[in-house]
Amino acid sequence: MAGLIRKSDIDEVKQRANIADIVGQYVTLKRGGADSLKGLCPFHDEKSPSFSVRPNVGMYKCFGCGESGDVYKFLQQIDMMTFSEAVEKVAATINFSLTYEDGSPERESGNRSRLLEANRAAELYFIEQLSSPEAEFGRDFLTGRGFDRAACEMFGVGYAPNSFDALRKYLTAKKFTEVELETAGLLSRGERGVYDRFRGRLVWPIRDVTGATIGFGARRLRDDDNGPKYLNTPETPVYHKAKVLYGLDLAKRNISKDRKVVVVEGYTDVMACHLAGITTAVATCGTAFGSDHVSLIRRVLGDIDAGDSRSRGEVIFTFDPDEAGQKAASKAFAEDSKFVANTFVVVAPDGLDP
Structure with missing residues (x-):
């Protein structure tokens, strides 16, 4: 595995990248002042734009919800990336070849x-x-x-x-x-x-x-x-199959917005859910639902303890009704204690697949 990205590269990529170009892929920005752009905040619902981007200093800030940061922070928040993934994505957009510490x-x-x-x-x-x-x-x-x-x-x-x-x-x-x-x-x-x-x-x-x-x-x-x-x-x-959820790339924004995720068993189940309007559906990739999946879902779901159970998110497990499917559901539900969100197992009626 490659080492850490060289700090000088991190700084240079951030300096060379135009934060407005990156943010503009997610938010419609309009001129907001002499050195700023504004738009509707992607991190909370609002009717009047309170989200500001200042390309000259490479920063964004929402005066409604308080979210702020640089281009890396923005990608980490909106695409649920790690810091390194955000740096690599920005570098790719400007065709910058990164250098890593250690090894080759x-x-x-x-x-x-x-x-x-x-x-x-x-x-x-x-x-x-x-x-x-x-x-x-x-x-x-x-x-x-x-x-x-x-x-x-x-x-x-x-x-x-x-x-x-x-x-x-x-x-x-x-x-x-x-x-x-x-x-x-x-x-x-x-x-x-x-x-x-x-x-x-x-x-x-x-x-x-x-x-x-x-x-x-x-x-x-x-x-x-x-x-x-x-x-x-x-x-x-x-x-690494234990760290991947099929369909998460399509579902992540709705999971974050609706604070709900539906975990099903297979690829066609995810397709069927999305086509039926359940756009928060994901599936494990041929492996049992485990602790790495919990961490991934919590990060996307924003699974924090707000002190009110009514404001918590929801994690819903629904697998095939056969013995193997129900065993998988029980194993997944055993991870219940790791979530702040409310968790449920849904059993399809009359032995039908979800």
């Missing part, structure tokens, strides 16, 4: 960037393949569950061809090495060498809280496929 930071940071680029390229490839004749069965599967083209585009659903190395050939032609692709979890290794990990499956991109594609979840389609029903990216330098 440029090479290590470059590797992370390459893995993310490989995942993004694979995502686009899978999306393109969903329109192929071979993927007809997959399209029928999605249609049968009420997911149209717009829904698939919203979640980036794709198809991995039933081929030994179609993805490998495609990505190596784009100058990714087999080592990079294996490290990213896109290739596996066997007696015949490396081969595509995902084959003949529907594929969902798994994104981190910032929206970067860090891995994939894939569903088996064919009866002659002896592999598991669901297959995820293995642990990689950028993907």
Whole structure:
């Protein structure tokens, strides 16, 4: 893992970046004075703009709720990022190459960037393949569950061809090495060498809280496929399944605004919830709900003790009604004491899936 970002780089990136350009991606800003811009605060509801940005000093402040800080603080607050993630995002917007302390930071940071680029390229490839004749069965599967083209585009659903190395050939032609692709979890290794990990499956991109594609979840389609029903990216330098919630990139703002999160079991459950208007739904990625998930949700939910149970947020667990699903729900509910928010387990009636 790369070390800490060099402080001189942190300072230079902040100095070179225009905070108004960053904030303007989230807030409509208008001239508010000689050296300031104003808009509606993204951190609380208001009718008259009390949110001010001063590009000359690189700071923002809301005179309504009191939120204030620099460009890094803004991204940390609105996108629920760590400080390092915020610095990296701002650096990327101005094409600044960061240097890290310890070890060989440029090479290590470059590797992370390459893995993310490989995942993004694979995502686009899978999306393109969903329109192929071979993927007809997959399209029928999605249609049968009420997911149209717009829904698939919203979640980036794709198809991995039933081929030994179609993805490998495609990505190596784009100058990714087999080592990079294996490290990213896109290739596996066997007696015949490396081969595509995902084959003949529907594929969902798994994104981190910032929206970067860090891995994939894939569903088996064919009866002659002896592999598991669901297959995820293995642990990689950028993907740690115990620290990821599927759909959080889409749900985070509504979770923060509504102070409610619905935890479901799978990718299609998240899709169905969002299409039904439950835009705070997320799912674990093939693993039990654990302490890292609790920390992630608390950060996005703003799970603090306000001293009034009526003002607390809500965490709702709803898994499949089968034995495995109910066991998972019970295990998740066991984390109840770690939340300030009120927690609930919802059981679907008549044995229906959520």
